[in-house]
Amino acid sequence: MSPADFNRPGSLYGAVDLGARKQALEAQARREAAAHEAGGTPAQVVYVDDANFAAEVIERSMSSLVLLELTVTRAEQAKEYSQLLEKLAAESGGRWILARVDVEASPQIAQALRVQNVPALYALFQGQPVAVVPGIATEEQLRDWLSQLMQALAQYLPPPAEGAEAEAGQRQEPPADPDLLAAEEAIEAGDLDGAVAAYERLLARSPNNEDAKLGLAGLGLIRRTQDVDPAEVQRRLTDPADIDAQLLAADFEMLSGEVDAAFDRLVEAVRRTSGEERDKARKHLLGLFDTLPSDDPSIGRARRNLASVLF
Numbered sequence: 448m449s450p451a452d453f454n455r456p457g458s459l460y461g462a463v464d465l466g467a468r469k470q471a472l473e474a475q476a477r478r479e480a481a482a483h484e485a486g487g488t489p490a491q492v493v494y495v496d497d498a499n500f501a502a503e504v505i506e507r508s509m510s511s512l513v514l515l516e517l518t519v520t521r522a523e524q525a526k527e528y529s530q531l532l533e534k535l536a537a538e539s540g541g542r543w544i545l546a547r548v549d550v551e552a553s554p555q556i557a558q559a560l561r562v563q564n565v566p567a568l569y570a571l572f573q574g575q576p577v578a579v580v581p582g583i584a585t586e587e588q589l590r591d592w593l594s595q596l597m598q599a600l601a602q603y604l605p606p607p608a609e610g611a612e613a614e615a616g617q618r619q620e621p622p623a624d625p626d627l628l629a630a631e632e633a634i635e636a637g638d639l640d641g642a643v644a645a646y647e648r649l650l651a652r653s654p655n656n657e658d659a660k661l662g663l664a665g666l667g668l669i670r671r672t673q674d675v676d677p678a679e680v681q682r683r684l685t686d687p688a689d690i691d692a693q694l695l696a697a698d699f700e701m702l703s704g705e706v707d708a709a710f711d712r713l714v715e716a717v718r719r720t721s722g723e724e725r726d727k728a729r730k731h732l733l734g735l736f737d738t739l740p741s742d743d744p745s746i747g748r749a750r751r752n753l754a755s756v757l758f
Contacts, residue, residue, distance in 0.1 A: 492533055493546045496553040504546045508571040509631070512543040512596075512604060515569040515576075517562055520549045525566050528583050532568070535589060542597070542604065559704045570596055572603070574665065575739075624649060630662055639666055657740065664737035672698050690716060690724045694731045701735055709735060710749035718756040729753070 495504055495515075507513050516532055518525045529547065536545040550557040550565055560569060560576065568589075570578040578596055580589065597604070626649040633641035643666055649659040677699055683692035693716045700709035713735070716728035732753065736746050 492536060493544060495546045495548045495556070497555045500548075500553075500556055504571060505574050507544060507546075508575075509573055512600060513571045514543055514545050515560075515571055516545060516547045516566065517550050517557055517560070517569070518547065518566040519551055520547075521551075524583070528566050531586055531589070535586075535593065561704075572600055573661070624656075624658075626652075627658055627662075630659075634666075639670060642666055643670075660737050661740070664734065667734065668698050668702055668738060671695070672702065687719075690720065690727060694728065697731065697735065701738060706739070706745045707748070710745060711752070714749060714752045714756060717753065729757075 493503055493507075504513055504515060514532070514536075516529065518529060520526070520529070532545055536543070548556050550562070557565070564582060566583060568580040568584075569576050577600075578592070580592055584592065626645045630642045630645035630649070633639070633645060643663060646659045646663040646666070649656055650663070653659070672695065675695055680692055680695045680699065683689045684696060686692065693712060697709040697712045700706075700712065710732065713728050713732035717725055717732070720728060732749065736749070739746055
């Protein structure tokens, strides 16, 4: 089983507030230490809202598995489910982090993930949702789900803590690629150019490296949109001849998790244009494919739609 075998409700890759990462993580560490000393919320639980979601969930998921619990904290039944998740998080030995969102206080997160009902539990890894448990699952069901999830991501996650899953902990993990580490360090420092250069070095040595492709494509989204006003893009969309506005609108849709909408927009742009503009839209669509794993079902659907308008 691979991460693609799970449901992917939408891509969140690229929705990263790079400049806020270090400050947010340091603040969370202080909160966790204070809670631990006071005997309060377990250190494995992170409380998340619209403002800190990118820094404390998306960025953490780049190196750790994050389980995102969407709930209504005032609901009694939801509280029992939350306590069960806290219990499982404590037993995990730090192999994954539980991030909790009250959807009444932070509706934008639920909207981005297209959540219909709560409570719901999402697994995020490397900036993307890779699995989901809708509704309330039993403890047995959650343990089975977690077991399958950990097996699917075993080669990407750090070894378990000492005494947990001893056999898996004995595996020798290959050393991390130095350029991949350099890219991560550059992103942490807010040096996007340095991160791009590191990913490009890695691709020069290993042209099919998926981590580098995903990282480079995600950074491309950030760089293209970071100084752009979405309202201005929306205004420009009233001009059907403005192909650049269509490309930017697709970028913003990708960042907000509207993957199929972004792909459909560009396929339509290819259909109604010709010459250089058609080629520009086609190449931009192919570039957005690189922001997702190659076996993502949305890519297959978009490729078929693209072929139907080209041929």
